[in-house]
Amino acid sequence: MLPFIKAHPLQKIAQELRKDLLDMVYKNGGHIGGSLSSLDLIIAVYFSNLFYLKKDHFVLSAGHLAPALYVVLANAGYFPKNLLDNYSSFDSILQGHISAEVPGVEYSSGSLGQGLSFACGLALGDRNNVTICLTSDGEHQEGQIWEALLFAKKYKLGNLVNIVDFNQMQIDGPISEIMPLDNLAAKYIQFGWTVTTVDGHNFNQLISALKSTIENRQSNNDFPHCIIAKTTLGKGVSFMENNFKYHDVKNLSDTLYMKAKSEL
Amino acid sequence: MTNSIRQAFGDTLVKLAKTNKNIYVVSCDLKSSLFLTNFAKKFPRRFIECGVAEANAAGIASGLAKTGKTVFLTSFACFSPSINWNTIKQSICYNNANVKIIGSHAGLLSTDLGATHQMLEDLSLMRSLPNMEVFSPIDSIETEKIIKTISFSKKPAYIRLVRPTTPNLFNPKFDFTIGKSHVLKSGKDITIIGHGPILEEAFQVQSSIPKNISLEIINCSSIKPLDTATFLKSVKKTGRLICLEDHQKNSGLGEAVASLILSNNIPCKFIHLAVNNSFGRSAKTYQELYDYYGIGINDLLTAVKKIL
DSSP: OOOOOOOOHHHHHHHHHHHHHHHHHHHHOBOHHHHHHHHHHHHHHHHSSSOOTTTSEEEESSGGGHHHHHHHHHHTTSSOGGGGGGTTSTTOSOOSSOOTTSTTOOOOOOSTTOHHHHHHHHHHHOTTSOEEEEEESGGGGSHHHHHHHHHHHHTTOTTEEEEEEEOOEETTEEHHHHSOOOOHHHHHHHTTOEEEEEETTOHHHHHHHHHHHHHHHHTTOOOOEEEEEEOOTTTTOTTTTTOGGGSSBSOOOHHHHHHHHHHO | OEEEHHHHHHHHHHHHHHHOTTEEEEESSOTTTTTOHHHHHHOGGGEEEOOSOHHHHHHHHHHHHTTTOEEEEEEETTTTTTTTHHHIIIIIIITTOOEEEEEESBSTTSGGGOTTTSBOSHHHHHHTSTTOEEEOOSSHHHHHHHHHHHHTOOSOEEEEOOSSEEEOOSOTTSOOOTTOOEEEEOOSSEEEEEOSGGGHHHHHHGGGSOTTOOEEEEEOOEEESOOHHHHHHHHHHHSEEEEEEEEESTTSHHHHHHHHHHHTTOOOEEEEEEEOSOOOOOOSSHHHHHHHTTOSHHHHHHHHHHHO
């Protein structure tokens, strides 16, 4: 008999936020696939009470995951929720890619591979606090990421954690076909980082990995830490799951919207 | 008398860092070439060595700046800003980070190093970026003043430095002000405007032109923002403008100034002496290169005669 698994309290929040995310992208278009895969990761950072984000830093390196972060920030009270309704419109502060104009956002991005370097700079300049970076797996094809990995190890950035949204898809298809990353964890270890691999949709695993990051810092551990979060592109919507065509959506039909909504 | 612009940069930074504890250097394995060995020795905690990785270095500089530091990102102009242009655009300019980019060894003055190291496109790359200010000091005296001035600003900036020792042309009594140019010599017939040590040619041609012709020589070290008022005043008076620069013609200072004059409907003859859509090459002396690329003293003299 299967043991009874109690749903993590954040699971309920995630369920509600997925609906907000879908509504937002239905009304305005946007990068829904990666936003659905990374949403739980961002929720874990913002709603776990592990971090004090007025002092700790969160850097979204993969700026196209803006819808996920906007939904989290709106629900965390950084700005009124109705701003989500006209995301990426001319008169909205919510830019298509994440922008520091938005309350609660520390770094504007959109061009991939840069956020981890910025996060390293923050972690170096503010060693008393934690810097959390969220990168996509696809952006590890950018060379700058590997320059940053070398740097973080050299400067012993034990207060830095990089969460990788490992959904194994990119715009044009599976990462294994476009440009394989193979064993990413082994590569991080080789670069002098510590690595935890988790199910990116399991809050118990996510929170415990983030907690160990904080404990590492408290014990003056010098190693930068990577959490490889195995996720599913389009998580929660059957026809979007693992379907790279849903990297970015322009016009989601009413039928598909209703179908998606009924599944969430 | 000649002095090293790079030495002036390194020395000034050490001086400033003694009182300003927020000054950081981000280096890309060119510490000794940028005269930063002393800074690194005196302030090891504030000297961040990134190795040969200019894109990451630009990102590091941006992150550090967001923690309240004034960061000098240092390398050769041919690597930074160029390899890392997009990181400068997004991580530094779009994020409005307090990073001062020092691009050394710019122009044909990196004589023997050849095309890959003779950066002739840096001003084009930096002028085009919103939030970015761009400066090209004429000599070591002005370098010290520029570095000091921008260390008090919170804006991103690019400063173009050159490799060799260069003649002192700046009046030590002048202050450097962002967005201001200096008329180094007043005249009434031809305005010569330029940036960097090449402007020495304007002083040198004076002895070879008729006595009744006078040149007005303007040092345009503040390339962005431009000193519109000083140029327009001069060009309205002379009606003749020669722009001289050790940079590509495309998107250099000359095009900025030409656009300014056209927009203000000023009738004016115009000659732009700059590298015309070519790569550099090695030589033992810069004069050989300046002559070859049409920006030497004889070219300026020809231009002066032609524009009269």
